Structures are given as C-alpha cells and as structure tokens.
Amino acid sequence: MKKTKSNRRKVIKKAQKLPKPNINWTRALVPICFLSAFSALILGGRFLLDHPVRQIEIKGSFQRVTPIQVEAVIVSALTGGFLSANLNELQYQVEGLDWVESAQVTRSWPDRLKVRVIEHRAAARWGSSGLLNSQGILFTENARYMFPELPHLMGPKGTEEEVAKRYLSLRARLAEANFTLESLVMDERGAWQIKLESGQQIRIGKRDVDERLDRLFKVVAPSLADQFDRIQHVDLRYSNGFSVGWASIQETLQTEQSEALGNG
Structure with a gap:
C-alpha cells in the first residue's frame, strides 16, 4: 500500500503592533521647567542675599569671659556670608573657651549675628589648678585664680x-x-x-x-x-x-x- 503524504503548511503568526504612546510633552516638561526655574531663583536669591556679616551682638552675664574674647573667636571662625555662615561651627568654637558652659548663635536680618553665652559656675577646685562645675565637669585645667x-x-x-x-x-x-x-x-x-x-x-x-x-x-x-x-x-x-x-x-x-x- 502506498502512503499518502499529507500537505502540512507552516503557520507563521504575525507579531501584533503595540499602539504608539500619545505623550503630551508640553504637559510633561512644564513641572520640570518650573522646578528648574524655582531652584535657580532660590540659588540666585541666596547668592544675592548672602552679604557679609556687619554686626555681632554678644549677650551674657560676663564674669570670667569677656565679650571681646567671644567676638575674637567669632571673627576668626567666620567663613561665608550672612546666610552661608556655619552657625554650629561658630557655637562650637565659642564653647571651646574656658568658662563657657554653652553658647547659642543665631541670625538677625539683615546682617547681624546674635551670640548668647552662659558661663560655668565653679563648685570645687580639682587637683592643682582645675575647676569643676556643679555637674562635675572639669571645665578648665589651668585656672588663673583658684578660689581658696x-x-x-x-x-x-x-x-x-x-x-x-x-x-x-x-x-x-x-x-x-x-x-x-x-x-x-x-x-x-x-x-x-x-x-x-x-x-x-x-x-x-x-x-x-x-x-x-x-x-x-x-x-x-x-x-x-x-x-x-x-x-x-x-x-x-x-x-x-x-x-x-x-x-x-x-x-x-x-x-x-x-x-x-x-x-x-
């Protein structure tokens, strides 16, 4: 017996075409342009307003530290202008002075820095030339006056x-x-x-x-x-x-x- 050949055709599936996205470029770019313009405005305004510090106001009940000492520390540590000055660094430098327990540095428009200083209160002498405050902190190891x-x-x-x-x-x-x-x-x-x-x-x-x-x-x-x-x-x-x-x-x-x- 003869075998009959069956006719088989290869079926090729055509890939479906995805619809092209309809993007409204104008609407998409508006927020980006707005943010860019806003950032440029802030940076430009900061640059224009970051003028030099012209006044330093110092307050505190001064007994062992003088305002002149505090001002000298602020002037030597001050970098940048009114807006770019690093207030935390200025505070850290003032608190490094003997007898200064804490300090606060703030801005006052348009060109002034305000500094408030609180001094340590000596509660006891320590060793040969140190002084302790009421919290037991050794705030100076080389006191000039020893409070007998x-x-x-x-x-x-x-x-x-x-x-x-x-x-x-x-x-x-x-x-x-x-x-x-x-x-x-x-x-x-x-x-x-x-x-x-x-x-x-x-x-x-x-x-x-x-x-x-x-x-x-x-x-x-x-x-x-x-x-x-x-x-x-x-x-x-x-x-x-x-x-x-x-x-x-x-x-x-x-x-x-x-x-x-x-x-x-």
Missing part, C-alpha cells in the same frame, strides 16, 4: 565626675553636722578621705562607703559633738564601729588660741 574658699577635690584622672557627685551628695549632710569641708580625696586604690576645715581627717576607705558615711553622720557626729575640736582623726574602716585619734593637749590649746585670735 571652694573645697578641694582630688582623684585619679577620669574620676572627676565621680568625686564631684560624692561631694555634692555630702554637702547638705556636712552642713547639718556643722562641718565645713576642706578637701575630699579618692586615692589610686579607690579609698576615700575627708579633711574638715577645722583640721580633722575622716578616713572612709574603699568599701561600704555609703554605710560608713551614714555611721559618721548618725553616730560619730552626734556622740562626739562636744569633743570634736579635740579629735585629730576618725577611722571608719571597721565593719560595725570606728576609732578616734585624739589631738595632744598642746595641739588643742594651739587650736583654741588661734580661734580666739581669729574671733578677737
């Missing part, structure tokens, strides 16, 4: 805040006990010692500091109030007690004579 009426705090480098916090926590309790602090020291081992203006040393040590201070104010001070001027030192480095070192009779007489001369 302030208590003297000492400790290893980096412990300024810790020692200052201890002093601030003691200040009210010392006043209640009629004690005047001369110095508060934390040594390299972390041991604490207080010296009173009347000459007595209070040895606290490095352990159970809060408990030992409670013992000082609740037990030692009340029980020895009438004899405290005869005491040379109080040692609190015991678990449940304390020891007292008494001054010699001669030392006590010398102290009483000095106080009598001072009062006379």
Whole structure:
C-alpha cells in the first residue's frame, strides 16, 4: 500500500503592533521647567542675599569671659556670608573657651549675628589648678585664680565626675553636722578621705562607703559633738564601729588660741 503524504503548511503568526504612546510633552516638561526655574531663583536669591556679616551682638552675664574674647573667636571662625555662615561651627568654637558652659548663635536680618553665652559656675577646685562645675565637669585645667574658699577635690584622672557627685551628695549632710569641708580625696586604690576645715581627717576607705558615711553622720557626729575640736582623726574602716585619734593637749590649746585670735 502506498502512503499518502499529507500537505502540512507552516503557520507563521504575525507579531501584533503595540499602539504608539500619545505623550503630551508640553504637559510633561512644564513641572520640570518650573522646578528648574524655582531652584535657580532660590540659588540666585541666596547668592544675592548672602552679604557679609556687619554686626555681632554678644549677650551674657560676663564674669570670667569677656565679650571681646567671644567676638575674637567669632571673627576668626567666620567663613561665608550672612546666610552661608556655619552657625554650629561658630557655637562650637565659642564653647571651646574656658568658662563657657554653652553658647547659642543665631541670625538677625539683615546682617547681624546674635551670640548668647552662659558661663560655668565653679563648685570645687580639682587637683592643682582645675575647676569643676556643679555637674562635675572639669571645665578648665589651668585656672588663673583658684578660689581658696571652694573645697578641694582630688582623684585619679577620669574620676572627676565621680568625686564631684560624692561631694555634692555630702554637702547638705556636712552642713547639718556643722562641718565645713576642706578637701575630699579618692586615692589610686579607690579609698576615700575627708579633711574638715577645722583640721580633722575622716578616713572612709574603699568599701561600704555609703554605710560608713551614714555611721559618721548618725553616730560619730552626734556622740562626739562636744569633743570634736579635740579629735585629730576618725577611722571608719571597721565593719560595725570606728576609732578616734585624739589631738595632744598642746595641739588643742594651739587650736583654741588661734580661734580666739581669729574671733578677737
């Protein structure tokens, strides 16, 4: 038998043509042109308005820093004009001055910078020539004047805040006990010692500091109030007690004579 060949035709599918997008170029370009013109206007206006700074107004309760010092820092650090001046950098430079706790720099139209300065308040002396503020911040390490009426705090480098916090926590309790602090020291081992203006040393040590201070104010001070001027030192480095070192009779007489001369 003969096989019949079937006629097969290849079917070629024609690709469909996508419709051409109908873009309104005028409407599409209008916002872009508007933004470009607006940006150019702002940049041009900024350039025209960025005139030189002609006035510097400085305010603050000046005791240790002078307006002349502040103005000198602003002038040396000022780059650019009224609008392009870096106010954050100017503020940073002013706050770098000794005794300046904080500063604020603002613009005042048309050509003025306003500077407001707040000074540190010294709360204690630190080391040989440093000063601490009431937050325990060492704001100068080379004070020209050392304020002898302030208590003297000492400790290893980096412990300024810790020692200052201890002093601030003691200040009210010392006043209640009629004690005047001369110095508060934390040594390299972390041991604490207080010296009173009347000459007595209070040895606290490095352990159970809060408990030992409670013992000082609740037990030692009340029980020895009438004899405290005869005491040379109080040692609190015991678990449940304390020891007292008494001054010699001669030392006590010398102290009483000095106080009598001072009062006379």
